Amino acid sequence: MNDTDVSKQIQQMVRFIRQEAEEKANEISVSAEELNASRIKVLQAQDDVVNEMKEAASKELLNVSRDHHSYRHLLQELIVQSLVRLKEPAVLLRCRKEDVHLVESVLDTAKAEYAAKVHVHAPEIFIDHVHLPPAPHHHNAHGPFCSGGVVLASRDGKIVCENTLDARLDVAFRKKLPEIRKSLFGRVAA
Template identity: 35%
Template sequence: MALSDADVQKQIKHMMAFIEQEANEKAEEIDAKAEEEFNIEKGRLVQTQRLKIMEYYEKKEKQIEQQKKIQMSNLMNQARLKVLKARDDMIADLLNDARQRLANVARDPSRYAALMDGLVLQGFYQLLEPKVTIRCRKQDVGIVQAAVQKNISIYKAAVKNNLEVRIDQDNFLSPEISGGIELYNADGKIKVANTLESRLELIAQHMMPEIPVALFGANQNRKFMD
């Protein structure tokens, strides 16, 4: 039995509706799949960027922490240098004060005469030469002559050798010297400096390790002692 035109149109419409429904369902499925893939990719990208950002700021935090440590170390070193300089300045001031007080030694005749005896005899022993030239301040010639006369016999008895001593009155020590003497061998090539200033310097060098301890106490960070 042949279909009428109306039936054919009805079937066509039915088929078109079915196709359209299938197409819509497929489109919705594609949209859902695309949205799901989009969300997955978006999540992946967000997570990747999040990790990159976290890594970036972790690196920045480490850099800042390192810079803080370096800056703190620099500040501590600067503070340590300032403390050391202040200590050195204080020690230098003490030595300068001691140098200024040296002049007082020569103003006490009995004290200065006893000191000169020791400087002369020590100079003899340091040179151990048969001929010695002594230089002193112009105002000390008399006290040096007395010290020489007193100590020549002591020296000769100790070393069993003769000793000829000359006081150089053509070349006196500078008036700026606080006192003491300089001794030379016969040709002037060997010198013993026994001025008050040179003795102070020698004592200061010998006691330099002890001076900071006496002034500031022992260094707690020092592991080894000489």
Template identity: 35%
Template sequence: MALSDADVQKRIKHMMAFIEQEATEKAEQIDAKAEEEFSIEKGRLVQAQRLKIMEYYEKKEKQIEQQKKIQLSTMRNQARLNVLRARNDLISELLNDAQLRLARTAADPEAYQRLLYKLVFQGLLRLLEPEVTVRCRPQDRLLVEAAVKKAIPEYMTVSQKRVKVQIDREVHLAVNAAGGVEVYSGNQRIKVSNTLESRLELSAQQKMPEIRKALFGANPNRKFFI
């Protein structure tokens, strides 16, 4: 049975409507898929950027924390150095004051004479040499001669050795020195420094732990005591 033109047109319109519907649905599916993929990609990018931002600020926070620790450590070290410097300055002032007081020792001739004898006698015993040279301040020559005369027999009694002592008349201790003597072996290769300055320095070295404890208290970090 042949179709009329009207039927043909009707079927064509129906097929076109169907195709158009299919195309619309397909387009909607593509749009939906694209939107979904866009959302997924956008979420991935946002998350990636969020992680980068978090990592950046975590890194910055760690850097700031590290800088704070370094600054705090630097400040503590500086404070410790300042304390040590102040303590050393105080000790230096005390030693300078003690050295100034040494100059007063020679002001008492009798006490200074006894001290010179002990210093000469100790020098002889430390050297145990047959020939010895003694140096002193020019203004102490007579006092030192008397000290030597007294020390020689005492030395011979204690050491059972003879000794020849001469006072150096060419080389002297400084006029402005605090006092005391230097005792040399005959060849002058060995020296015993018994000046008042050297005795003060030696005493300060030996007594420094006690001095520091008296001034600043016991060191809590010190574990061994000799």
């Protein structure tokens, strides 16, 4: 075998090895894409489960405002909590139209509780004539809605404390999301 034959045989072996390596790299690439696609499907399914849980919790919020006795007490607590956060001498309160009578019934008690808690004069609270959206109904399921609660703002509107049931659910859900995911799906390997 002369040098030319040896060189041709080596080049042929190099081409064969290179072709095998390229085929193996393509197989690995396809396998990685399939693995990523399946991971995305799993993550999407997990996300769907979590969103369904939040949706179910949101529907349960509607039951809170149906029990007028406990809801009246909750409104009072939400108003006091908002006043403590704002620490303003005069505030504007916004609630759902159907909650105005309940809010009015607890306003004086809430002001007195706040004043005693923070050691200040009772604030002026003006109930806004613009109301929060009503609870969701079948005919306005995709429109704006509010399950209950209050929004308080400073008179100039620069400081706002949104203390609606929906806003509180969002905050609690975001805060507890890692724990919810861990409880539902266990520890996810990275």
